[in-house]
Amino acid sequence: SSPWSQFEMAPTDPIVGLNEIYNKDDFPSKVIVGVGAYRDDLGKPYVLPCVREAEQILMDKNLDMEYTGIAGEPKFVDLALKFVYGEDSVPIQENRVHGVQALSGTGGLRVFGELMAKHGHKHIYVPNPTWGNHIPIFTNSGLEVRKYRYYDAESSDLDFTNMMKDIKDMPKGSLILLHACAHNPTGMDPTMEQWKEMSETIKKQGLVPFFDCAYQGFASGDPVKDASSVRMFVEDGHLISMVQSFSKNFGLYGQRIGALSVVGADEDEAKRVVSQMKMVIRPMYSNPPRQGARIVTTILEDPRLTQDFLDQCRGMADRINLMRTLLQDKLAEAGSTKNWDHITKQIGMFAYSGLNKDQVMEMREKHHVYCTADGRISMAGVTSGNVDYIANAIHDVSK
Ligand code: PMP
DSSP: OTTTTTTOOOOOTTTTTTHHHHHHOOOOOOOOOOOOOOOTTSSSOOHHHHHHHHHHHHHHTTTOOOOOTTOHHHHHHHHHHHHHOTOOOOHHOOOOOOOEEEHHHHHHHHHHHHHHHHHHHOOEEEESSSOTTTTHHHHTTTTTEEEOOOEEEETTOOOOHHHHHHHTTOOOOEEEEESSSTTTOOOOOHHHHOOOHHHHHHHTTTOEEEEEOOTTTTTTSHHHHTTTTHHHHHHHOOOOOOEEETTTTTTOOGGOEEEEEOOOOOOOHHHHHHHHHHHHHHHHHSSSOHHHHHHHHHHTSSHHHHHHHHHHHHHHHHHHHHHHHHHHHHHHHHOOOOHHHHHHHHHHEEEEEEOOOOHHHHHHHOOEEETTTOHHHHHGGGGTTTHHHHHHHHHHHHH
């Protein structure tokens, strides 16, 4: 008998699996607004020109393919941390922010989960809703996943009052995950005043804030502005930890490049935490791949390439915002009398449309428009060529 006979077919991933369903559909004007990956206005994947240039520079250097260290490329980590905390950040200046290169956001989250489970943490609070993968990542890490209220589906708005209530109920020492900007899937972020209140309460409660920063530069178009929540918490004296992803802002999805970092009370403490991250990484995947780190390093160590990156990143954010406005206008043109203001109020890659599961399924079957079951529309897949079609489909299933 086969050793594999008892293996059942696993369900397809709710987000990634959408591509498979879409690929099977042979309707000519089918549209997918599922996975969060940027597309240009022709609907094609986009490689930033600064990334192409960095690749060429690297090619000309004839670099070897040796292993990097367990913690990855030190220069990359240094630049990545400055990119989010800011060069003039006090703990950066005091050399008490340290980290490792990570297998993008996902890998950094997994290492973090296991690190914290190994060091006495039993649970982590995540917003409800949150990026779907957070839940299995932390469960597989050995943490119990608890939810705090974040979004009010009724009003398509942040549920700030209830979020604060839930934060006040969290036991001292609890881990709390915060989306640094462009909350996935709702696209709804706290205002700076609200972040301030959260920072104060989280401190008063003695909680341990952990930031997931997957869209720095994608929310406002400006990576410095998008790091405001993180920088405020650090200025307020929180000893935060954070995972960064370079998938979206640098368009390096398949390169799997990110960083996991921690702010320590002093240099020695931060280094001790990093040494424990390495203990998690070594038996998990030994060391990370090099090319993505080399590309980001090449860009961020060169002022001109950095400026090009800033311009190109803003270009992506601007196109998405233009599509938000267009989609809202087209819904009105299509005759929808519903309130779609949240489409332009939300930021980042997604529009949390408010369509329910039945409407999502109807939109797939009748119109061949594919978004995730929670009604999340990846605005990065909306183009001037398909926005009318999408607006009509949304209107048809929601009227
Ligand atoms: N965190 C959040 C909130 C995300 O939306 C994503 C990407 N969908 C990630 C982490 C991880 O993405 P990656 O592993 O490509 O960096």
